[in-house]
Amino acid sequence: MLxxxxxxxxxxxxYDPVKDDFTTVKLSDYKGKFLVLLFYPADFTxx
Amino acid sequence: MYDKIKELGADVLxxxxxxxxxxxxxxxxxxxxxxxxxxxxxxxxxxxxxxxDMYMEEAxxxxxxxxxxxxxxxxxxxxxxxxPVGKSTAELLRKLEAWxxxxxxxxxxxxxxWEPGKKTLKPGxxxxxxxxxxxxxxxxxxxxxKDFRLG
Numbered sequence: 001m002l003x004x005x006x007x008x009x010x011x012x013x014x015y016d017p018v019k020d021d022f023t024t025v026k027l028s029d030y031k032g033k034f035l036v037l038l039f040y041p042a043d044f045t046x047x
Numbered sequence: 048m049y050d051k052i053k054e055l056g057a058d059v060l061x062x063x064x065x066x067x068x069x070x071x072x073x074x075x076x077x078x079x080x081x082x083x084x085x086x087x088x089x090x091x092x093x094x095x096x097x098x099x100d101m102y103m104e105e106a107x108x109x110x111x112x113x114x115x116x117x118x119x120x121x122x123x124x125x126x127x128x129x130x131p132v133g134k135s136t137a138e139l140l141r142k143l144e145a146w147x148x149x150x151x152x153x154x155x156x157x158x159x160x161w162e163p164g165k166k167t168l169k170p171g172x173x174x175x176x177x178x179x180x181x182x183x184x185x186x187x188x189x190x191x192x193k194d195f196r197l198g
């Protein structure tokens with residue numbers, strides 16, 4: 001259970017729909033603001 | 048939705064076990080994804096999903112869920128579910144607004160079903176067994192999501 005703890009660091013590849021380009025994103029990119037971190041099973045699955 | 052989240056000084060990152068190439072195709076092919084402006088993160092090995100306990104081992108896919116991480120990098124809220132029921136955008140926005148409020152107003156708390164404009168509480172000895180004198184039952188039970196209706 002991670003609630004109340006430091007969020008685990010991550011560094012992953014991502015697609016940026018605004019720039020229409022690929023990028024790398026990590027937890028520290030969001031330091032100083034709230035981050036809504038969503039997880040979902042798969043693209044094209046309609047929920 | 049995303050504009051409202053940005054207004055609250057927050058950002059969104061959506062992660063699945065798809066590759067970045069599939070994310071690109073998804074955004075370009077699916078009309079409902081046309082207006083998405085936040086990053087779609089790719090975790091094909093499931094390493095990040097596992098670190099966040101959001102990995103469905105048998106399916107090899109990310110679980111449906113959400114973490115709210117505060118400006119200091121601390122997890123303040125989370126939810127997780129089986130795949131076939133989606134999240135509530137209104138509830139997400141309400142939570143974010145409440146977390147932003149308590150972060151900016153130390154010592155205050157947002158009671159059940161709090162929405163902007165409703166009373167907050169200052170937990171302390173004066174409040175023990177007297178919450179009802181500060182917030183009435185109707186206010187505690189009613190939720191309108193009026194500030195969070197989209198579309």
